[in-house]
Amino acid sequence: MKYRIIGMVVVVLALAGGWLFVQTSHAKQFSETAWKSCETNEFGIKVGNVRRRMLNDLTERVLTTGMPRTRILSMLGPPDNETRDTNSTWLQYYVGQDSRLDLLPQLYYLDLCFDTNGSLKTHRLEAVK
Numbered sequence: 001m002k003y004r005i006i007g008m009v010v011v012v013l014a015l016a017g018g019w020l021f022v023q024t025s026h027a028k029q030f031s032e033t034a035w036k037s038c039e040t041n042e043f044g045i046k047v048g049n050v051r052r053r054m055l056n057d058l059t060e061r062v063l064t065t066g067m068p069r070t071r072i073l074s075m076l077g078p079p080d081n082e083t084r085d086t087n088s089t090w091l092q093y094y095v096g097q098d099s100r101l102d103l104l105p106q107l108y109y110l111d112l113c114f115d116t117n118g119s120l121k122t123h124r125l126e127a128v129k
Contacts, residue, residue, distance in 0.1 A: 030061070036076070051093070063112075064120070088114060088116070092110070094108075095125065111126050
């Protein structure tokens with residue numbers, strides 16, 4: 001009985017390690033060219049997860065608070081959506097969707113908030129179903 005439990009623990013740890021390896025091996029370094037070449041379907045809707053795999057590198061290494069909007073636009077290209085209010089402008093970029101087999105997949109967008117001077121204030125990942 002003791003060896004059966006140990007064997008089950010080893011199998012679970014091996015599976016978890018394999019899953020972690022696969023998840024981290026899909027992460028990519030940010031590339032302006034790859035970001036801008038996000039695929040679109042026949043209706044002009046962006047598809048694919050290339051941007052999602054670059055997201056950590058983009059948000060942790062590339063985007064910095066205070067970065068000028070003009071630099072970000074040249075790096076990421078035109079946004080999928082833009083909204084403004086009196087104190088800020090939000091740019092929204094499609095990032096990807098989850099891999100679950102739901103009828104309504106979860107879509108992810110990167111929201112970038114700029115102050116009135118055009119400097120990056122903050123960013124967030126938004127999930128839309």
